[in-house]
Amino acid sequence: MNSNQPIPHSKHFFPGIIPLVGQKQYERILNRYHDLYSSHAMPDNPVLQHHLVQGILPGLAYYQILREDGKSQEEALEKIDTFFEEIYTAYAKRMQRLGRLPFVYPILRAYIKTAMRQYPADGWEMVWQQLDGDAVRFKMNSCFYYNTLSAYGAPELTTSFCQIDDNIYGNMSNQVLWQRTQTIARGAEYCDFCFANAKRAVK
Known part of the structure; x- marks a missing residue:
């Protein structure tokens, strides 16, 4: 990718994770995401790019940091499941109202x-x-x-x-x-x- 291009961020993932992990770990996750994004061969399809930016690479960054901090696979996935459930609560409630x-x-x-x-x-x-x-x-x-x-x-x-x-x-x-x-x-x-x-x- 062009290093002069700004790195896009998920407006859902990153604001939602700060209260959960604190500023210090947030910065580590954000930096890891930057590394992953910068080194990833982006597909031409903008929809696939969207999935990478909004979910896959931020989630992977968080998971990698958790594992490096000594969490087992099960513990790391449990934390991520809890986080995903929290940040999608508002959307789930909207769907329930529709339901x-x-x-x-x-x-x-x-x-x-x-x-x-x-x-x-x-x-x-x-x-x-x-x-x-x-x-x-x-x-x-x-x-x-x-x-x-x-x-x-x-x-x-x-x-x-x-x-x-x-x-x-x-x-x-x-x-x-x-x-x-x-x-x-x-x-x-x-x-x-x-x-x-x-x-x-x-x-």
């Missing part, structure tokens, strides 16, 4: 179809399986997060990003059933995603 609408399933179905544009084919191999009044179902045969973190020797960190989905969608609404059963990061060959219409599912 109280009586017609939330068709809204969610339209939203997911649009949102998947943020997971382009050069980062994820996705296969649509169902998109109707009963369920939104698709699988991903590859994952940009898992592949990137594996290249850094930290594939286990991907599970913390998977957990964000579980936290947000697992308790979103009694009208929508979140039915993901497996992910690549958790040892499966592919990730399966399903948002089932609870009204249809109980028939």
Whole structure:
């Protein structure tokens, strides 16, 4: 990358982590992120760049610092899971408010179809399986997060990003059933995603 270009920062991750770790460790994490960003071969796709800046590289920086400070893999992942849950609490609550609408399933179905544009084919191999009044179902045969973190020797960190989905969608609404059963990061060959219409599912 051009060293004269300013390094972009996640406006969600870094402000959220200061109260948790304090100024000194925050600066170490920020410096590590700068190192990771500066040395990473950025993809041409701006959407993939967004994922790197907003999630993957900041999360990796925090994880590396935790491990270097003597935390075990389990302890480090637990801290990151707790942090992710905290910074995504506001978004999860917004989704829960949406989930109280009586017609939330068709809204969610339209939203997911649009949102998947943020997971382009050069980062994820996705296969649509169902998109109707009963369920939104698709699988991903590859994952940009898992592949990137594996290249850094930290594939286990991907599970913390998977957990964000579980936290947000697992308790979103009694009208929508979140039915993901497996992910690549958790040892499966592919990730399966399903948002089932609870009204249809109980028939």
